[in-house]
Every structure is written in C-alpha cells, then in structure tokens.
Amino acid sequence: MKRSFSFCLAAVLLLAAMVAGAAPKSEDYYAVYAGELTTLNYLVVAAENEHSVIANIIDGLVEYDKYGVLVPSLATDWKNSPDGKTWTFTLRKGVKWVDNKGKDYAEVVAQDWVDAAKYIFNKKNASLTAKIAYDVIKNAKAYFDGTLTDFSQVGVKALDKYTVQYTLEKPVPYFLSMLTYVCFLPVNGQFLEKTGTRFGTDNKNVLYNGAYILDTFEPQVGRTLVRNDKYWDKDHVFIRRLSYKYNKEASTLGPELFLRGEISSVAVPSSLIDTWMKDPAKKAIVRPAETSSYTYFYTFNFNPNFEAQYEPDNWKEAVNNKSFRKSLFHALDRRAAMITAEPYAPERRLQNTITPRNFVNASGKDFVDMGDLSKYSKTDSFSKSLAVEFKAKAVAELAGKAKFPVKIMMPYNAGATDWTNRVQVVEQQLENLLGTDYIDVIPVSFPATGFLGATRRKGNYAMQECNWGPDYADPETYTDPFITGSNYNWPEKAVGYAQANGKTVYENMVDAAKAETVNIAKRYELFAKAEAYFIGEAFVIPYAIGGGGFTASKLEPFSYPFAPFGMSYLKFKGQTVMQKPLSTEAYNKMKATWDGEREEALKKSKY
Amino acid sequence: MFRYVLKRFSQSLVTLFIVVTVVFMLMRLLPLEGYFGDGYDKLSEEQKVAALDRMGLLDPWYVQLGNFYVKLSRGDLGTSIIYRRDVPVTEVIAPRIPYSMYFGIFATLLALIAGLSLGVFMARKKGRGLDKAGTAYIVLINAVPSAVYLLFIQLYGTSLFNLPILFDKYRVKSWILPAISLSLGGIAGYAMWIRRYMVDELNKDYIKLARAKGLPEKLIMVRHVMRNAFVPMAQYLPAAILSTISGSIYIESLYSIPGMGGLLVDVIQRQDNPMVQALVLIFSSVGIIGLFLGDILMAIFDPRIKLVKGEGSR
Numbered sequence: 026m027k028r029s030f031s032f033c034l035a036a037v038l039l040l041a042a043m044v045a046g047a048a049p050k051s052e053d054y055y056a057v058y059a060g061e062l063t064t065l066n067y068l069v070v071a072a073e074n075e076h077s078v079i080a081n082i083i084d085g086l087v088e089y090d091k092y093g094v095l096v097p098s099l100a101t102d103w104k105n106s107p108d109g110k111t112w113t114f115t116l117r118k119g120v121k122w123v124d125n126k127g128k129d130y131a132e133v134v135a136q137d138w139v140d141a142a143k144y145i146f147n148k149k150n151a152s153l154t155a156k157i158a159y160d161v162i163k164n165a166k167a168y169f170d171g172t173l174t175d176f177s178q179v180g181v182k183a184l185d186k187y188t189v190q191y192t193l194e195k196p197v198p199y200f201l202s203m204l205t206y207v208c209f210l211p212v213n214g215q216f217l218e219k220t221g222t223r224f225g226t227d228n229k230n231v232l233y234n235g236a237y238i239l240d241t242f243e244p245q246v247g248r249t250l251v252r253n254d255k256y257w258d259k260d261h262v263f264i265r266r267l268s269y270k271y272n273k274e275a276s277t278l279g280p281e282l283f284l285r286g287e288i289s290s291v292a293v294p295s296s297l298i299d300t301w302m303k304d305p306a307k308k309a310i311v312r313p314a315e316t317s318s319y320t321y322f323y324t325f326n327f328n329p330n331f332e333a334q335y336e337p338d339n340w341k342e343a344v345n346n347k348s349f350r351k352s353l354f355h356a357l358d359r360r361a362a363m364i365t366a367e368p369y370a371p372e373r374r375l376q377n378t379i380t381p382r383n384f385v386n387a388s389g390k391d392f393v394d395m396g397d398l399s400k401y402s403k404t405d406s407f408s409k410s411l412a413v414e415f416k417a418k419a420v421a422e423l424a425g426k427a428k429f430p431v432k433i434m435m436p437y438n439a440g441a442t443d444w445t446n447r448v449q450v451v452e453q454q455l456e457n458l459l460g461t462d463y464i465d466v467i468p469v470s471f472p473a474t475g476f477l478g479a480t481r482r483k484g485n486y487a488m489q490e491c492n493w494g495p496d497y498a499d500p501e502t503y504t505d506p507f508i509t510g511s512n513y514n515w516p517e518k519a520v521g522y523a524q525a526n527g528k529t530v531y532e533n534m535v536d537a538a539k540a541e542t543v544n545i546a547k548r549y550e551l552f553a554k555a556e557a558y559f560i561g562e563a564f565v566i567p568y569a570i571g572g573g574g575f576t577a578s579k580l581e582p583f584s585y586p587f588a589p590f591g592m593s594y595l596k597f598k599g600q601t602v603m604q605k606p607l608s609t610e611a612y613n614k615m616k617a618t619w620d621g622e623r624e625e626a627l628k629k630s631k632y
Numbered sequence: 633m634f635r636y637v638l639k640r641f642s643q644s645l646v647t648l649f650i651v652v653t654v655v656f657m658l659m660r661l662l663p664l665e666g667y668f669g670d671g672y673d674k675l676s677e678e679q680k681v682a683a684l685d686r687m688g689l690l691d692p693w694y695v696q697l698g699n700f701y702v703k704l705s706r707g708d709l710g711t712s713i714i715y716r717r718d719v720p721v722t723e724v725i726a727p728r729i730p731y732s733m734y735f736g737i738f739a740t741l742l743a744l745i746a747g748l749s750l751g752v753f754m755a756r757k758k759g760r761g762l763d764k765a766g767t768a769y770i771v772l773i774n775a776v777p778s779a780v781y782l783l784f785i786q787l788y789g790t791s792l793f794n795l796p797i798l799f800d801k802y803r804v805k806s807w808i809l810p811a812i813s814l815s816l817g818g819i820a821g822y823a824m825w826i827r828r829y830m831v832d833e834l835n836k837d838y839i840k841l842a843r844a845k846g847l848p849e850k851l852i853m854v855r856h857v858m859r860n861a862f863v864p865m866a867q868y869l870p871a872a873i874l875s876t877i878s879g880s881i882y883i884e885s886l887y888s889i890p891g892m893g894g895l896l897v898d899v900i901q902r903q904d905n906p907m908v909q910a911l912v913l914i915f916s917s918v919g920i921i922g923l924f925l926g927d928i929l930m931a932i933f934d935p936r937i938k939l940v941k942g943e944g945s946r
Contacts, residue, residue, distance in 0.1 A: 057798075063717050064716070148685075149685075151683040151686040153675065153679065155679055156679055157674075169678065222718045223718065225717075245890045272798060272886075272888040273894065274886050281797070282798075285791075285797065474666075475665075477665075478663050482672075506673075
C-alpha cells in the first residue's frame with residue numbers, strides 16, 4: 026500500500042514536472058547600465074532610461090505581441106464609432122494595483138485613465154508627453170492651455186467602472202498604437218493625490234500593475250525588478266528577476282563583465298568588434314543586434330545661419346538649385362559612410378527612404394514598396410555617372426550666380442567616434458567624386474553637450490547628418506521634421522516650391538495624406554507619394570536606420586513585444602534568458618523564421 | 633586668535649556669496665533647450681513654457697536669486713528639477729557623501745603613510761636605486777593618463793587576485809582595489825614633495841651645524857629635517873582630507889561606487905540648477921574650511937608662524 030502510494034505520488038510529481046516543463050525556463054537577467062532614472066513618474070517623462078523600467082511595471086489598454094500585432098492588455102475588447110472619433114474600451118476585471126512589496130492597493134478601474142489624463146493635461150505638472158495626447162483628444166489642448174477649465178468636457182471618460190471612452194478631435198487611424206505610450210497609461214488617482222509631488226520619486230511612491238515590481242531602487246547603485254505574482258498575464262513572464270548594476274563606464278566594462286559571466290547581455294562596441302571577430306571563442310558568442318526605426322538622413326539647410334567664413338549666401342544660392350542638390354544626392358556613397366559604424370554588415374542598416382522598411386504595411390504590402398516610393402526603396406541612389414551629370418548641369422545653371430567651389434559646412438559631434446570618422450569619409454568621398462573645384466566639404470566639430478542646439482536647431486550648418494524617431498504607427502510621424510515650424514532644414518524656405526495657399530508642394534501632399542483617415546491603403550499611398558516627391562527633389566539624402574551593431578547576449582531574441590516606436594520593445598514579457606548566447610548563424614536562422622511568421626501574423630491582423 | 637577666526641569667517645562668507653552667486657548667474661546663461669534633453673524637438677512651445685515655469689526659470693534672475701537665498705537662510709537647498717525630479721537636494725546628496733569620505737580618508741591616510749615613507753627613504757638614499765625606482769613610480773603616475781593605469785589595474789587586478797570587478801558595499805573584498813587605486817596619485821605626490829623639501833633642508837647650514845656638533849643622523853632627520861620639510865605640506869592636509877567629500881570622478885565611475893565623484897559634472901550637464909548650487913556651496917565651504925584649518929595646522933607645526941600680527945618692537 027505504502028509502495029503503491031509512493032509510486033502514485035512519483036507519477037503525479039513527474040506529470041506536474043512535465044506540465045511545468047511546457048513553460049520556457051529562464052535564468053535571471055543581470056545587466057549594467059550607465060543612464061540612471063530621473064523619476065518613475067511615467068506621466069511626465071519621455072526618455073528611454075525611464076521607459077526601460079516603466080514598460081515593465083505598468084500596463085496600458087493594449088500591447089504588441091512578438092510580431093508587432095496589437096493585442097488586448099488591460100482592455101479585453103474595444104470598438105470604434107462609425108465616424109472614427111470615439112473609442113470605447115472594456116476593461117479586464119480583477120486587475121490589481123500593488124505596492125512595491127506586492128501588496129494589493131486597489132483594483133485597476135476606468136477612472137484611472139481619466140485621472141492620468143487630468144494629471145497630464147495639467148500644465149503645472151509639465152508632462153513632456155502631453156502634446157502627443159492633447160493633439161488628438163477632444164478639448165485636451167484647450168484644457169492644457171487653460172481656456173477650458175471643466176475637465177468633464179475633455180474627451181476621456183469612465184462610462185462605468187470597467188469602460189473607458191476616448192473621444193478624439195478627428196479620426197486618427199493610428200490611435201490604438203498611441204495607447205501603448207506613457208501618456209495613455211493609467212494611474213490610481215487616490216495614490217497620486219496621497220503622494221503629491223513625491224509620486225514616482227522612488228519605488229515606494231509608485232503603484233504597479235505590470236509584469237514586474239521594482240523591488241529595490243538605489244539611484245547610482247542599482248535596481249532589481251521581480252516578477253509580479255499578481256500580474257494578470259503572469260504565465261507569459263518567464264524571467265523571475267532582473268538585476269541591474271549602475272556603472273558609468275558600462276560601455277567600457279560591459280564586454281569584460283559579460284566574458285566573466287557577471288551580466289547576461291552586452292553591446293560589443295565597434296572599437297572591439299575586430300578583436301572579437303578574430304577570436305573564434307568570442308566570435309561564436311557574437312550576433313547582430315536588432316536595428317531600430319530611427320531614421321538617419323543628410324539634410325540640406327535652406328535657412329543657413331552660419332559664420333561668414335563658410336559663405337552662407339553662396340550656399341543659399343547653390344542649395345536652391347535642384348541640380349546641385351541632386352549631384353550631392355547621387356554622389357553620397359552610403360556604404361562607405363556606414364563602414365565607420367558597421368564594418369562587418371553595413372548593408373543591413375542602409376536605407377534609401379526616410380521611413381524605414383518594416384515600419385507599417387497595408388494588407389501585407391510594406392509602406393516603402395508603395396507607389397513612387399518603391400523606385401527609391403529598391404535602388405541605391407549612389408551613382409557616379411548621375412552625380413557627374415548633375416554636377417555639369419549645376420555648374421551651367423549656377424554660372425554667374427554662385428561661386429565654386431561651394432563651401433559645405435558639415436558639423437559633427439566630436440563626442441561620437443563613429444561620427445567623427447564618418448564625416449572625414451564623407452568629405453573625402455564627395456570631394457573625390459565631384460572635385461574640389463566644385464565643392465569644399467568642411468567638417469566642423471562641436472562638443473557633445475548642447476550639440477543640436479549649437480548646430481541643426483540654429484541652422485548652423487549647410488549639410489548635416491540628422492535623425493528622427495517615430496512616435497506612433499503611421500507614416501505621418503516621419504513627416505514631422507520637414508513641415509513648417511520644425512527646425513530640421515526649413516524646406517518651406519526653398520525657392521520655387523510655394524503654392525497658392527502659401528504651403529509648399531510637399532506640405533500640401535502631406536495634408537492630403539493626413540486627410541485620408543478611412544482607407545488606410547490609400548492613406549499610405551498618399552504618404553508614400555509625398556515622401557517620394559521629397560526625396561526626388563533631393564531635400565534630404567536618406568541614409569540609414571538606427572540600432573544595429575553587435576551584441577553578445579543570452580536574451581532570446583524575437584520573443585519580446587515588437588514595436589518600432591514607443592516603449593513596447595523594452596518589455597521583458599515573453600522573453601527568456603538562455604544558458605548560452607546565440608551565434609550569428611543561429612540568430613540569422615531564428616530571424617528568418619520570425620520574418621516568415623510575422624508576415625503571416627500581419628496579414629491576419631485586424632489592426 | 634578669536635579675532636583671526638572671526639575675520640576669516642567673515643571673509644569666507646563673502647567668498648561663498650560671490651562663488652554661489654556667480655555660479656547661479658552662469659547657470660542662467662546656459663541655453664534653455666539644455667533643460668529638456670533629447671525630447672526637445674518634440675515639445676510644443678506651451679510645453680516648454682510650462683516646464684520652465686515648473687523649474688522656476690521664468691521669473692527675472694534677481695527674483696530667482698532672491699528666492700534661492702531666502703530658502704537657503706531657512707536651510708532649504710531646494711529640490712532637484714531634472715537629475716532626480718522632485719526629490720529634495722539633500723536627499724540626493726546625503727547618502728553619497730559617506731562613500732566618498734570613507735574611500736577618500738582611507739586613501740589619504742594610505743597615501744600619507746606610504747608616500748611620506750617612500751619620500752623619506754628616497755631623500756635619505758638620494759641618487760641610489762631606491763630613489764631612482766621611486767622617481768620612476770612618480771613619473772609613471774604623473775605622465776601616464778590615470779584612465780589608462782586605473783582601467784588596467786581594475787581589469788587585471790581583479791582577475792589576478794580574484795577580486796570583484798564592481799563595488800558592492802556588502803563585500804569587503806570589493807573595497808580593496810578602488811581604495812588602493814585612489815591612493816596611488818597621493819602616494820606619488822607626497823613622496824615627491826617630502827623628498828624635495830627634505831633634500832632642500834639637508835643642504836641648509838643648520839643641518840651642517842648639527843652634523844658638525846655630532847648629533848646622531850637619525851635625530852637630525854626626525855627632529856629637524858622631517859619636521860621642517862613637513863610644514864609646507866601640513867597646510868594642504870586638512871583641505872585634502874575634507875575635499876574627499878567631492879569624491880573621485882573616474883574611480884567611482886569605474887567601480888560603481890555611489891559617491892559624490894562626477895555628481896557636479898553630471899548635474900551641470902543636465903542643467904539641474906538647485907543641485908549645482910547646493911554642490912558648489914558644499915564644495916566651496918569645504919575648500920574654505922580646509923584652507924583655514926591648514927593655516928592653523930601650519931602654525932602648530934612651525935612656532936615661527938603667527939596667525940595674528942604682533943605689535944613688535946619699536
């Protein structure tokens with residue numbers, strides 16, 4: 026009897042172990058970091074240092090899955106009104122706010138979204154993400170400005186305990202994607218009031234409803250996040266503990282710490298990659314790091330505001346000549362420039378459009394393959410013959426108007442080694458191809474502190490490498506740097522592009538695309554047309570996407586929420602820490618599988 | 633003596649007022665966009681104004697300065713506006729001071745003991761092997777950028793002696809290398825100066841006289857040479873000990889020591905005005921007190937030095 030009982034018990038345990046084995050196993054995660062949090066008040070911050078923690082401790086209405094498809098999170102379902110302006114969300118019941126010890130504080134209810142909005146739209150709180158929300162929510166801007174004092178007229182409402190409703194100023198096709206960002210996260214109003222200005226100042230002054238709890242937080246020492254046992258989706262959180270150690274020299278010490286097994290993941294800097302690639306043992310643990318949706322491009326400045334020695338008036342004459350711009354457009358060898366940052370695989374970061382590939386698609390067709398834009402996305406603009414051809418045209422057209430060689434003042438950030446090297450490469454490459462009798466590229470170094478304020482934002486450049494990151498899942502986000510009021514390259518000041526309504530051809534094309542809010546495929550076609558026009562007129566030279574480089578990492582790739590913007594990609598939900606880091610071959614194999622699965626998932630996706 | 637202390641105290645207050653006011657004004661000259669970091673391009677004008685208002689930067693400078701001194705008179709150093717948003721400055725600074733002071737005081741003591749011993753031996757064995765080896769060490773420490781040898785010590789020292797690469801306050805072993813690293817510069821400095829002063833003293837007439845009188849060499853060294861050689865160094869000793877409060881930028885960064893090192897640079901870069909003002913006030917006070925104590929210490933070591941003017945004879 027005793028023996029048979031033991032046998033049964035063993036069988037049960039074995040069965041339990043087999044069932045438990047179905048969930049992926051994970052080691053704990055260890056890391057070093059150099060950028061400390063300034064606050065945990067997620068209602069006011071807009072930087073990645075803070076997002077990296079917030080994304081893991083607070084959930085919103087919806088979230089992205091590992092293929093970039095929007096799926097329910099704290100909202101179980103939602104509907105949009107026929108006019109596209111009203112979104113109504115039904116909340117998941119029984120989700121808890123817990124404190125940093127995991128103790129229940131309150132239930133997450135619809136009023137939490139109203140309280141968060143009220144805080145964000147209160148000007149005194151100086152939320153850095155308020156604009157993103159008040160640009161779309163009805164009456165929110167008026168409330169922020171103080172012209173409206175009755176918050177009940179703002180388009181955020183708790184219809185009942187479990188129903189949140191957003192009313193928008195106009196239909197916003199990408200509204201759901203915005204909900205994954207900080208300014209649409211909930212907050213417990215009672216706790217917010219109780220903590221006052223101390224809200225988010227440490228791990229005790231914030232409540233948690235996400236996958237992790239910030240168990241310890243000592244600024245400039247470290248932090249530990251532990252799995253939230255009361256999380257509504259805890260079955261999909263596999264890493265139990267995330268331990269971070271602060272080190273200001275993390276980028277220098279990281280590789281050594283990884284080799285000693287003290288951390289789980291590290292970016293291998295470009296200065297070390299040669300050494301690692303030549304060592305078979307190290308090469309076996311290095312793999313490409315994921316790229317980002319930051320877009321990099323070279324801009325031509327139509328509002329030159331630089332020193333007389335660089336001849337701003339002469340530049341203004343030259344840059345307003347399309348042939349001159351096209352000569353530079355076709356002369357830039359992206360690959361040569363990229364080798365300064367990506368010596369082993371430069372191609373994977375190069376791009377010929379402003380909007381990156383894989384950013385958005387309509388019915389499975391990538392945005393960059395739509396309409397006129399496809400002709401740019403599939404062709405490298407670098408062409409010696411076209412560059413020389415446009416040079417001849419420009420010389421003829423500018424004869425008697427501009428002085429040759431045209432001085433091209435090109436600022437760079439002296440704090441960035443890659444950039445410092447790249448600017449020399451670009452200078453030599455352009456001058457060798459087009460001739461020093463035609464252009465004189467003058468790299469000018471500026472310190473890292475206040476770099477953009479001293480250069481781009483002041484118009485203190487002729488041609489400069491710039492970048493832009495998306496805010497939501499719509500190609501409109503990549504038009505922002507080039508519309509009137511921005512401080513990138515002032516294309517509205519270009520001669521010959523103004524139309525009857527005072528706007529440029531490009532802005533009118535963008536407005537037409539923005540106006541299409543029902544037919545997404547048509548909307549994207551219109552944005553693609555505008556971007557193709559902008560590139561075709563050589564207002565900028567698209568160059569590359571961000572991220573990339575190499576990493577040595579035990580983190581399983583392609584398993585975390587995927588989104589090309591916001592903070593979803595910083596989540597650890599769904600991820601595991603493997604026992605060994607992946608090799609490049611294994612990574613590429615996994616990526617190919619993921620690419621295929623993603624394509625299918627996007628085709629099936631409703632959003 | 634009391635008059636001297638009172639006079640120095642008054643001078644110190646004026647100096648502090650000037651330093652803090654100048655720094656206050658300089659911070660207001662920095663570009664406004666520095667208060668917003670990377671997100672600047674995505675903010676509306678209204679948001680920028682709201683943020684500046686929250687930081688108290690929209691008032692005229694003299695109102696801001698007045699507010700600062702009124703708060704200071706109540707012992708309120710303000711709250712951080714960027715570095716640790718809404719956290720009182722004292723809460724940010726206070727936990728960090730002990731780390732820098734523990735390491736700094738230990739390193740200063742180690743540097744004093746090792747550096748003075750080395751310098752004395754070098755002076756006594758001038759021109760011989762030990763003197764040459766000591767000089768080589770001093771040249772190495774001063775000529776090679778500290779970032780190079782400190783990183784070398786960290787990477788190879790930790791693997792050679794099986795020590796942790798990063799500081800952990802609960803692991804005593806992790807304190808060893810940063811403390812030693814922190815003292816290396818001090819050892820070289822004290823050794824160099826004590827050697828120099830001792831060599832100078834050894835060539836003076838009163839030493840020759842002492843030798844001619846037949847005083848034992850050991851007595852000459854300890855009672856005369858070392859005592860006189862130490863006087864110029866004594867002046868800087870209190871300042872050296874007190875200034876440990878400011879920490880070491882590079883060593884604390886390398887070993888993840890949560891001290892004061894680099895904090896001032898960080899907050900200047902982030903344009904966190906209340907933090908900058910508080911740190912400047914603390915560091916300036918420490919510097920002034922250190923110099924004052926140095927004067928007193930020098931007078932104790934050398935009775936010929938008077939801190940107050942005597943009437944003299946006519």
